Amino acid sequence: MATAAPSPASGRTAPAGRDTVKLPERADAAAWMAVAAGTLGALMATLDISIVNSALPTIQGEIGASGTEGTWIATAYLVAEIVIIPMAAWLERLLGLRTFLLIAAGLFTGFSVLCGVSTNLTMMIIGRVGQGFTGGAMIPTAQTIIAQRLPRSQQPIGIAMFGVTAIMGPVIGPLIGGWLTENVSWHYAFFLNVPVCAVLVTLLLVGLPHDKLRLHLFTEADWAGIAGLALGLGGLTVLLEDGQREQWFSSPLIRWMALISAVGFALLAWGQLMAKRPIIKLALLRDRQFGAVALMGMVLGMVLYGTAYAIPQFLSAIAGYNALQSGKVVLLSGLPSLVMMAIVPILLKRIDIRIAVGCGLAIMGTSALLDANLTLGSSGPDFTESQLLRGVGQILGMLFLSQACVRSVPPADAGDAAGLFNAIRNLGGSFSLAGISVLQDQRLWFHSRRLEETLNANSVAVQDNLAATAAQFGGTPTALRVIEQQIQAQALVMTFNDIFWIMAMGTFIVLPLILFLRPLPTDAAPAAMH
Numbered sequence: 001m002a003t004a005a006p007s008p009a010s011g012r013t014a015p016a017g018r019d020t021v022k023l024p025e026r027a028d029a030a031a032w033m034a035v036a037a038g039t040l041g042a043l044m045a046t047l048d049i050s051i052v053n054s055a056l057p058t059i060q061g062e063i064g065a066s067g068t069e070g071t072w073i074a075t076a077y078l079v080a081e082i083v084i085i086p087m088a089a090w091l092e093r094l095l096g097l098r099t100f101l102l103i104a105a106g107l108f109t110g111f112s113v114l115c116g117v118s119t120n121l122t123m124m125i126i127g128r129v130g131q132g133f134t135g136g137a138m139i140p141t142a143q144t145i146i147a148q149r150l151p152r153s154q155q156p157i158g159i160a161m162f163g164v165t166a167i168m169g170p171v172i173g174p175l176i177g178g179w180l181t182e183n184v185s186w187h188y189a190f191f192l193n194v195p196v197c198a199v200l201v202t203l204l205l206v207g208l209p210h211d212k213l214r215l216h217l218f219t220e221a222d223w224a225g226i227a228g229l230a231l232g233l234g235g236l237t238v239l240l241e242d243g244q245r246e247q248w249f250s251s252p253l254i255r256w257m258a259l260i261s262a263v264g265f266a267l268l269a270w271g272q273l274m275a276k277r278p279i280i281k282l283a284l285l286r287d288r289q290f291g292a293v294a295l296m297g298m299v300l301g302m303v304l305y306g307t308a309y310a311i312p313q314f315l316s317a318i319a320g321y322n323a324l325q326s327g328k329v330v331l332l333s334g335l336p337s338l339v340m341m342a343i344v345p346i347l348l349k350r351i352d353i354r355i356a357v358g359c360g361l362a363i364m365g366t367s368a369l370l371d372a373n374l375t376l377g378s379s380g381p382d383f384t385e386s387q388l389l390r391g392v393g394q395i396l397g398m399l400f401l402s403q404a405c406v407r408s409v410p411p412a413d414a415g416d417a418a419g420l421f422n423a424i425r426n427l428g429g430s431f432s433l434a435g436i437s438v439l440q441d442q443r444l445w446f447h448s449r450r451l452e453e454t455l456n457a458n459s460v461a462v463q464d465n466l467a468a469t470a471a472q473f474g475g476t477p478t479a480l481r482v483i484e485q486q487i488q489a490q491a492l493v494m495t496f497n498d499i500f501w502i503m504a505m506g507t508f509i510v511l512p513l514i515l516f517l518r519p520l521p522t523d524a525a526p527a528a529m530h
Helices: 029-050 056-063 065-094 097-116 121-149 152-183 193-207 215-218 223-242 252-274 282-286 288-317 321-331 336-340 344-350 353-370 379-408 411-453 460-473 476-509 511-516
Strands: 004-006 014-017
Touching: 014 056, 029 097, 029 121, 029 152, 029 193, 029 288, 056 065, 056 121, 056 288, 065 097, 065 121, 065 215, 065 288, 065 411, 097 121, 097 411, 097 476, 121 411, 152 288, 152 321, 152 336, 152 353, 152 379, 193 282, 223 252, 223 336, 223 411, 252 282, 282 288, 282 411, 288 353, 288 379, 288 411, 288 476, 321 379, 321 476, 336 344, 336 379, 344 379, 353 379, 353 476, 353 511, 379 411, 411 476, 460 476
Parallel strands: none
Antiparallel strands: 004 014
16 A cells, blocks of 8 residues: 555545645545445445355356356456455556546446356356456455545544445345346346446546556556466466366366466566565565464455355255345345444454454354254255354454454555455455365265165165155156155255365364464554455
8 A cells, every 4th residue: 555644634644646635624525425436336346246146056057057167157256356456556556546446347347247148158257357357446445545535533434334345245245146136137136237337437536536647657567476466366266166177187277277377376476576566465474463364364265255155056956945045045144244343343442352353263163063064954044043153253253353464564564464365365265166166076976976885776775765766756767866866965965064064174273373363452443344
């Protein structure tokens, strides 16, 4: 983030590169319109992370994608967002805040339309990558608007507005996507962004002043790091997503992805050593507290994005839920989050960070563990307790970790720390979705084979069941297919149980890292989070 000069009027700062201005103690209407624009942009960006989750089975069927290929529709957005978030501060300085956001909003609209008219997986992935790049740019800039346009006394209001959008976007996404899928069409889960972007552009034009371009910064960019980030993460994600389906390194595609990923991470390392200002400051991870915060944030990202993806898939495949019904179940986790956001300032001042993060991690792990005991009869109500717990754990974990990430580094590195923390958290989500894809293939095969091994063809019980099924469905061939479907359904339930159990254990494993955290200063204003 840019360094700043103090403003004598209110004690807040004006961004570097501009003349220091005396800002009023109370924000005017234009400033609040700018904050509303930033909050709306962040809401739209976070909403689109999960808006496809409940509608995914329908989308997969219409564009001809398999279940494992369908994870790309969610993962592509997250990977692109990971790449753009660390670049947002530099692009803002290069283009000016208003110009940058207008370009991002316009392109986000175009890519949303491309997703809505997609007829195959390739079109959808291109659109989702574009959405991730442009939508991800609107998340950190919302925090910038709050810091630049509101006096310190009113910044907590802006932070609370942003916090609500950051929490509720991914939670209400499946509900909105599900309602549109069932009552209109899944295409409108993407077309919805067109009128929202029109409002956003209007607010930006009215609420934000125009800044001059600083094109000289173009030559100062860490291009090796930018290319390395895109190639490294993109190649690694393809490798993880498609490795199981392509038989890993027996496939030329996977070998190429491994090479591209290695080259990308080598370029990223080169940028760390040679660039004047690396695109992402990995050296911050050497700080014991920040490293612990980043690792816990990655695991929480895995649980948050993993459960938000896995629950609708389970309900669709096993319980026969439609997109709207699945969205209502996912929404449950947002209810305690909204309630707790109202007491955020009290929580930050009264609760020790180690206790809060420890409780948050324990609650998140417990919520995942509760979901690891599913059966063929499980449905939406079986997720109620775990979803409510997840909402509480999300606030305690992510809220305090977001504060710790900027307090654990020098003030000059706070912007880099926030960008790195957000990128690592989203990287955890990307790894989680890729891991779910691999686990679904491997564990479904494993459990199917184990169940088949227990069925002895000469067993009296098996023969009686086959005879009864044949009598019910009109013949032995049909009965055998019915039994195979029952085996596959039971194996799928066991696979989902494995997925939730792994997420729970991962959360409990990082729990001791809370010992590396230091108490937050009680007199500091809360930092904006995402």
